[in-house]
Amino acid sequence: MKYKRIAIDTSKHVFTLHGVDEQERPTLRRELRRGQVETFFSQQEATEVVIEACGGSHHWARLLSGLGHRVRLIPPQYVKPFVKRAKNDRNDAEAISEAASRPSMRSVPVKTVDQQADGIILKHREMLVNQRTQAINALRGHAAEFGVVAAKGIVKVAALLADLAADTAIPASARAMFTRMGAHIGALDQQIEAVNDELMALHKTHPVSQLLAGIPGVGPLGAMTLALTVEPGNFTSGRHFAAWLGLTPKEHSTGGKQRMGKISKAGNERLRQLLFVGAMSVIRFAKPGSKSASSWLLQLLERKPRKLAAVALANKMARIIWAMMARGEAYRRQPTTA
Secondary structure: OOOOEEEEEOOOOEEEEEEEOOOOOEEEEEEEEHHHHHHHHHOOOOOEEEEEOOOOHHHHHHHHHHOOOEEEEEOHHHHHHHOOOOOOHHHHHHHHHHHHOOOOOOOEOOOOHHHHHHHHHHHHHHHHHHHHHHHHHHHHHHHHOOOOOOOOOHHHHHHHHHHHHHOOOOOHHHHHHHHHHHHHHHHHHHHHHHHHHHHHHHHHHOHHHHHHOOOOOOOHHHHHHHHHHOOHHHOOOHHHHHHHOOOOEEEOOEOOEOOEEEEOOOOOHHHHHHHHHHHHHHHHOOOOOOOOOEHHHHHHHHHOOHHHHHHHHHHHHHHHHHHHHHHOOOOOOOOEOO
16 A cells, blocks of 8 residues: 555654555554664555654664655654654654645654764763762762862862871761762773864864864854754755754744843854853853954953853854854854054
């Protein structure tokens, strides 16, 4: 039987299918085991297959595309409004199909194997940094139970460990555990440093990353993250890219009155964080005559708070980044004030 569209609600073991004909009438409702999916679709005529963009979806998109099907990945937040009443696998599959039927529905570009492989090093580094932060917070929390309080920051850990080791009022068993926690934090530091060295080596040989590092506020880590994460062809403009990063305000307009709220914080949280931190570093040294202080930024800082100006600068940086990646151009510094 020929289907106009088949939507798949994926899971670890059981996949739920919802197929419709040319009149959008349901003609397929079926569950398949994971090992049966490839065999089933290899026996079907080429059709549109829709999957919710989640874990493993890019793998299935590549596999089904190889069988001749046209695969679309729909963002989960766009599927949710189409779920009818009770949430279950069949209703989820139907909601995916309903969302895909809308002409204006956006889809997520399918990543290649190389793109996913390149992104692992960034995710692994982020995991190690989170683990180190968790370990340091646990150390500070346990130390506070014995009246030893230290300032926040990685650089304060060594002094805290020394104070704990020298405090004879703390039981020996607790001091032994503090020593073990310090060794754990040190091991994480070494792993992060090793990953940083790998990223720096990649940065030195990556032409796109080298270009992006010329932008004020974009360091080697941010440049390499952007180069490995962003595909400029997936965005129609720099404004589209900035909106994808969540650096554009939410709109709450009605009755002909335009009301703009806080930034949406949608999209890639890590990239948005890197651009905001980079913007804050530029603002920190912004003054008349400095290389990174354009007249636009200085005038903005006169009217707006620093963090609000940082968001605006991060938005502008995102547009510049997209233009450079899309056209392969080097960064051209803006005129500075005297």
